Amino acid sequence: MAASGALAYEKRLQIISNNLANANTVGYKMDHGQFQSIDPADLPASSTLTGPEMNTSQAQSFWFEFNSYTDFTHGSLKNTANDFDLALIGKGFFCVQKPDGVHYTRKGDFTLNVDGVLVTRNGWPVMGDGGEITVNNKENPHQYKKFAVDEEGNVSVDGKEIGSLRIVEFSEPYSLRKMGDTLFKPAENSPPAQEAQDFKVSQGFVELSNVDVVKMMTEMIEVLRGYESYQKVIRTADEASARAINEVGKI
Numbered sequence: 699m700a701a702s703g704a705l706a707y708e709k710r711l712q713i714i715s716n717n718l719a720n721a722n723t724v725g726y727k728m729d730h731g732q733f734q735s736i737d738p739a740d741l742p743a744s745s746t747l748t749g750p751e752m753n754t755s756q757a758q759s760f761w762f763e764f765n766s767y768t769d770f771t772h773g774s775l776k777n778t779a780n781d782f783d784l785a786l787i788g789k790g791f792f793c794v795q796k797p798d799g800v801h802y803t804r805k806g807d808f809t810l811n812v813d814g815v816l817v818t819r820n821g822w823p824v825m826g827d828g829g830e831i832t833v834n835n836k837e838n839p840h841q842y843k844k845f846a847v848d849e850e851g852n853v854s855v856d857g858k859e860i861g862s863l864r865i866v867e868f869s870e871p872y873s874l875r876k877m878g879d880t881l882f883k884p885a886e887n888s889p890p891a892q893e894a895q896d897f898k899v900s901q902g903f904v905e906l907s908n909v910d911v912v913k914m915m916t917e918m919i920e921v922l923r924g925y926e927s928y929q930k931v932i933r934t935a936d937e938a939s940a941r942a943i944n945e946v947g948k949i
Contacts, residue, residue, distance in 0.1 A: 700935065704928035706733055711921050713766055717909045718918070725773070725805025725880040726907040728914075729766045770871050773804075773908040775900060781845045782808045782816070785903040790865040790894035793825040794818055794881060800825065801881040802866065802874070802891070807904050816853075820879060826853065826861040833860070849898040863899065866891035 713731045720726040775785050784806035786792070791802035801822075808824055811817045816824045816831040823830045833855055834842055842855045851863035868874060873888035884891070 700928045700931040704925055704932065707921050707925040707928065709733075711918065711925070714914050714918050714921065718911065718914050721907050721909040721911050721914075723805075723880065723907050724807050724904045725803060726909065727768050727770055727773075727804070727880075728907070728909045729768055729876075731766050733765075767872055768874065768876065769908060771908050773906040775903045776906050777903055778807075779902050780807075781847075781901060782810065783902055783904045784808060784847060784863075785900045785905040786865065786897055787900055788894075788897040789867045790897040791867065791882065791891075793864040793866060793891075795823045795825050795830070796881075799883070801877055801883050803879075803881050804905055805880040818879075825864045827864050828861055831861045831863070847899055847901045849900070851899045865894040865897055865899070867894040867897075868892070 710731045713729050717728040720728075772787075775787075784792070786804060786806065791804060792806060794801045794803055803818075805818070807819060808816050809819065810833055811821060814833040816833065818824065825831075831853055833845060844856050846854050847863065848854075851865050852859055853861050853863060868884065868891055869889045873885045874882040875885055877883050
């Protein structure tokens, strides 16, 4: 049981550490861990944990359905004065095209590639209602005076509308899986993306991480102390076993 508790706290620590590591990542959404503990008496009769030979490799059976879930609450906005930085206020995700399909993100620090296509910092095209958003023709992709995006996501260059950002939302956002670099993808058999309704696009801003650093540090201290307590229990049990073996051996 002590090993089970220690492993659960270790998993919590991994999640907290990852949150803290991404506290300054634009558009990052923090994770939380959750698990439900069970009483050994409630284990199935066929369980291998009914004897005294239980070890740490079996400790995970003392909880079930351990998982992490993503907190999609909004992060604060930061004014960057960069026309290609976009933040979503309200629900919704930007759509990004990758070789393995469309991904979704709240990270809006976009830029233009050499062909004048609006892309992420990693070079993946940002999708509009009609496909990729190209600011200008390939001959002169950067010859323009004003790039603008209104609150509804309509994109215009020098006053001429060239497309609209594709902004979607999910009825079950908890089914989204993290794919790295703040990108998400829905799990299999989850409801498809729908056109977002309740949102506004803010140009010249980015959405910061929603990680509460002070809260995460407090939780980390709590987890470390809990882990140390379980370690003491395990050490005490080992010492008791060692003494019993030595004393039995002397008789």
